[in-house]
Amino acid sequence: MQSFLTNSVRPIRDEWSLKFPILPQSVDYLMSVQEEFRKKNKPVNIKAIFDVVMGLIYAGVGGVLTVSKYVGLEISFPPPEVVTVFGALAFAYGLFRVYRGYKTYKQDS
Incomplete structure (x- = not known):
């Protein structure tokens, strides 16, 4: 049974995508979008x-x-x-x- 699970074709999903299937597959993607938004919309000092x-x-x-x-x-x-x-x-x-x-x-x- 364990060998069947390790050879599974199902992609590995992180905790967020299992709880919220609407969100993108990776939290890294969300973080990169946030960083890109912060670079474009940098607050004025x-x-x-x-x-x-x-x-x-x-x-x-x-x-x-x-x-x-x-x-x-x-x-x-x-x-x-x-x-x-x-x-x-x-x-x-x-x-x-x-x-x-x-x-x-x-x-x-």
């Missing part, structure tokens, strides 16, 4: 986009503050040297945020 946008804003404001004294834009309250230093720091921080957002986006890709 909001943190990476936010870092890039905020970095561009910081760099833009920092750039304007840095060159404000040289282009004739007068900011009266802090001394012009403080505005220039703050602008340079804001510009550098903006570049860092853009880099971090780009790195996060590429890491998740």
